[in-house]
Amino acid sequence: MFDAFTSENLLQIIISVILAFIPVVIWFGFLFKGRKTSRVPHIVAFYLGCMTVIPILLLDNLWTVFPVLDVYKHIDLHITDVHFAAFAALVFVGISEEMAKSMVVRFIDFSKIKIQTVNDSIRYAILAGLGFSFIENLFYFVIIWTGSGLADLIFPMIFRSMFTVTAHIVFSGIFGYYYGISKFAKPLIEAQQLSGESVQGMKFMKAVMGKYSPAGYGQYLLLKGMFIAMILHALFDFFLEFELFLPVMIIVLGGFGYLIYLLSKKASALVYAGIGRPSSMSNGDQDVVLELLGMWTQQGKHKDVIDICQRLLMRDPDNKVVQLFLAQAVDKQKLAMLERSIMALFQAGEDKVVDKSMRTLVRQKVLMDLLKEQQEQNHPSSQPNNPAPQPAPST
16 A cells, blocks of 8 residues: 555645544543643554554464464354354454453553552553554455445445444543442442442452452452443444444443442542542551441441541541441432432422532532631641641531
């Protein structure tokens, strides 16, 4: 294709770069609208995502030099059914591409940037998927344009910009969620066990390892996220290979809905750094308080849990388990408020109750924001060990 490189080829590449970059700009604007954080780590994650195509290309060249390692060749030789052979090959494609994108998240976590929050993990994973899809679209656009002409590029460009890019973002985002949760598995397990919730996967890990282990549970979550991303990727490529566009759209939309569902749950391990100052509470006092919070969570006393957690965090702002209880209680109170709002559509005279609940939630949200700002502004060394005396509430 590049033997007789002309100015026309250069123009095709430039326009293809612009077309492939359009969804990148749209997603960047959507992800970081109104955010005042530094863009440098995000650009680094996107750039590393672009570079993930290199190991895929190296793998193809490796098979050219060592044909015995060619996975696709072995699939063709040993699997006679066309559909099953295609699915097996695309499973390998999904595995290799998702593993390449996951390396971006791991690299960032072990670099100076580090992943401090579940949000960080999801955001960097999405940017890695966005970078990979950008390079992939660029290759496809150039090949289609030079081979078939500009007219045949219109539909692939629209479809890939809308669905293929979104698919890569969804697959990577799902892995990013589970990577972030696995990083903070220990406080998540403690909060769930104290609140009486069953920890999914712990029975399996106990059967394998013989005991409950936060590290083992973290690995289980990591493998689970990778498995879901790989299978969805393989199914997406399989239906796309046979031009079954309806299942492709169902996978993309369903995967996007699943990612939204995961994001709605992430407050149970929300944006809390894995490192920080040790708790200023004694072990005995902390155990009693956490047992009380767990009991109140089981009884549905979410407002009481929120109030107690807010008071505890004034004294002990780095207590991860208390932060988890607070986040879970706020989430559940939001769901309860939503249920009351829906019921109010069918029941007369309920508006005042819903409005009151809304005002209460807003006040709690404002208090949480103030606490967060206070924790960020105060240097850890200047934090007092004992809380300042609180003014008496006004009448």
